[in-house]
Amino acid sequence: MSDAKKFMYINRKAPYGTVYAWESLEVVLIGAAFEQDVSLAFVDDGVYQLMKGQDTTEVGIKNFSPTYSALGDYEVNKIYIEKESLEARGLTLDDLQHLVWEDEDEDWAEKDSIRVVTSAELAELFEEQDVVLSF
């Protein structure tokens, strides 16, 4: 699609303390529905959004973390995690959900959506975008 723009959503907030994470996810899904070229970056406390095993039953807030696994079905398969943010929090990729997408050009082969990148690599990715939205 020739009029598709490159959208980058930067997520910097932990999931439940504020509404930013959930709002971002909603906007991402809307952008994807309009067939834009969508990328997501998780930096600073935003990396906590993808933690495995979230269970909000005792806090009375909707657990929206399973929604991230639907991103692949919306062809949102460029999910960047800042290495420095992960390491500063004592986290590794194993602490995060395993997000995948299916590549229709390769007989629906399942591929990883998450890429761990350095701050310098992220800076370059931001430069390539038409639109950058920060949450």
Added chain:
Amino acid sequence: MSTLHTVNKSAYERDTLEACVRLAAKGGSVLLIEDGVYSAMSGGSKSSIIENAKGDLNFYVLGPDVKARGIDESRLVDGVKVVDYKGFVELTVENDKVSAWL
């Protein structure tokens, strides 16, 4: 006199926990709630705030907030105690006052 301090923001995003620990009197209690619970995870660059202060202050995390965020209790800094909502109430009763750091 004893004080229960509550902190509801991540130490990676705000300096609230650092201010609380710096200004809390010895023997006081600090209860981490909401995004404050992230500061109690071990192995991070901010884990040292609690590591260094746990000799002088008692640290607690609110269990439902820990669970909501997918943090396994085995990942908490040694000595941090997990309380439920009932435990939160008990802490407020046991202490003379509550100081909510924002």
